[in-house]
Amino acid sequence: MKIINLLLKRPVGVIMLWAGIILGGIWAGLTMEADFLPAFSVPKLTVIAPWQGVPASQIRELVTIPLEDSLSSLGGLKEINSISRDGIAVIELEFPWGTDRTEAGIRTREVIDLAWQRLPSDASKPQVLAADPGDVPIITLAVYPKNGDLMIARRLAARELRARLQRIEGVGSVQVSGGLVEEVLIRADFEAAAGIGYTLPVIAQALEASNIDSPSGTITEGRTEYIVKTRARAQNITELGDIYLPQLSEDQGSSNVRLSDIADISIEARDPVSFYYSASGQNDSLEGVRIVIRRRDGFSPTKMAANILEEMPEIKRSFGESLSIEIVQDRSQALNKAMRNLVVSLLSGAFFAFIIILVFMKRLSRALILLVSLPASLLSAVLLLFLFGRSLNLMSLGGLALGVGMVVDNSIVITERLSRRVNARDSLQQRQINISETVVSLVPSLAGSTLTTVIVFLPLIFISGLPGALFGGLGLSVIFALGSSLAAALSLIPVLYMVLNPEASRADRGRGFKQLRRLVRISLRRPVPVILAVVVLIAAGFLPFSKIHTAVVSPVNEGLIRARVMTAPGTSAKAVSQLARELTAETASRTSASQVTAHVGGEPDDPYFLASAEQSAETIMLSIKYPLEYGYKRIEAELSALLELPGSSFVIEPPENILEELIGGRDSNDWLLSGDNPEALRRSMEAIILEPELDAAGVVMLPADTKRTVRITPDREALASYGIGVDSIAGQLGSAVYGRVPTRL
Missing domain, CATH: 3.30.70.1430 (Multidrug efflux transporter AcrB pore domain)
Incomplete structure (x- = not known):
């Protein structure tokens, strides 16, 4: 009672206090970090x-x-x-x-x-x-050479463009694939080398030891100290060919065999291990270089994408003479759209709440008083989020949007009761007394109802793990908004009502009120039918639970689906790349897709490719972007008819939910069969997949089918007679099949 009287005697102070809180909320909203999701790291x-x-x-x-x-x-x-x-x-x-x-x-x-x-x-x-190998790429760039030279495109993309992108704030990893990689190819003449006793490992070791700049200490001359460096690194393939091979034995004397005497040296394109194609409409597929950009751990994907988009005009100008650079996929657009839709929902909810209040209050003055409580409560919650170190994100804004309808409840009760108890013709002192008594009488009921709602959302703050990291901000936003609404209803609303002094409401509430009162009376007279109707409605509400799709978060549909075409194990890279080129063009021209991209394989230094269970050198990864109005089912039907190819299988995945991918969720079921016999386990899994009750579409079995194997069984007795070990034979074969990378030019 004393506190309410104190507030009513100092209306200017109360209004200025709330004005400061509102301005503080506006300042906090403009300065606090805005992100799509709360900051968390999956351990x-x-x-x-x-x-x-x-x-x-x-x-x-x-x-x-x-x-x-x-x-x-x-x-x-x-x-x-x-x-x-x-x-x-x-x-x-x-x-x-x-x-x-x-x-x-x-x-x-x-x-x-x-x-x-x-x-x-x-x-x-x-x-x-320190990241999930399935970490979702945020931006994908396609790089095309203007002169058609894929070797130049790959070199510029892997060296200069990649370094440029990695300097942008928020960029975590930049993976480059596709195009042609240039290398110095040394084709050794095995017969000539063997004739003088040189093997491929010996040649590789000689190059590794000879083509190097070695520090050799320091010398001092007067007051100056110099670093001594032995320069032996070749600057071109001619100098590389002039390297002398080491002597094989002490009896051989000095070696006069140069590398160019037993090998041809040239700069050529390495056999490609990854390919990238894109097509749209009726155009033929274009081959280029693919650059996949992932965010740094814990950094906002939308902020990283914004930083990249800001730098793209300058990047395009820098490489404009040699390269054509396109953004073929920007997954932050769907995130930004979701955030905009949430803000629009928040503002729309506030607008319609005001309209409803105005209709039922029938007085603009009282509706305006209630309208003030809405931004006061929401901005107070924003200020509290800022003071508690939270950010504005999908969850915290969702909590504020959820609380739009609830934050005016307390103010409506206060205003409605004041309109009945306070007469505008009374003196100021009498109005203060009436307002104080009215507010004090409502404090227990308002505090109880607010606390009841707060208790519902309070557990969200204390949930551990990923759900707590996600939904803790939502619960905190609702709690702050409800607490602020109670404070505004007990302090700001009474003061504004006293200052503005609106007219008292009339006893007659109109025809609608009379009909409502009549309905209440009928319900009270017939309690049994009413209770039965409520029970039936509650029971009916539980029935759809088994049919409702469950997910960690609601999907954010980008109009993007993926398809995987698995060719037979051991299919050559050339055959797979040709099929990928044809599928890209046909999918773009014969389906409703607006853009189609395909990539095959990956680089040996790409950890995401190496750790992926889906990607391989024999798998074509198709990304199909389609207009949202066409729907997934239409594209799926068109793709199913197109991807029925002999000797291969395919899987069409549903539209990706980037929000679920960002938090590490996967809309899949993992089955594990354990035992000591891998072959028996594989046969058991194949039998399970063939069960008619199981829809085998989209099932991936690991380990997958292996390539055909060429087994070599050495004759140990013959090897022993020649003094050759099995490891030496294995090393020679490995060098002959894969080659060796002993040094760099």
């Missing part, structure tokens, strides 16, 4: 261990199991899962929620450094990814 790490050319069974025994044994000693490790495939082991580590992923990554790398020493010598060092 998962991925370890990838490539070993080229080794089958999955040996990868499991020689790489995966030793690494798992070492990684299991990590403190705080919650779960560890692994997949062994031909040429690579992928190990996923999950830590308890709240674990610092950076610190966990440092500890994991320390364990990997020790475990690597116990792995086979020719196995590559395992890499630790």
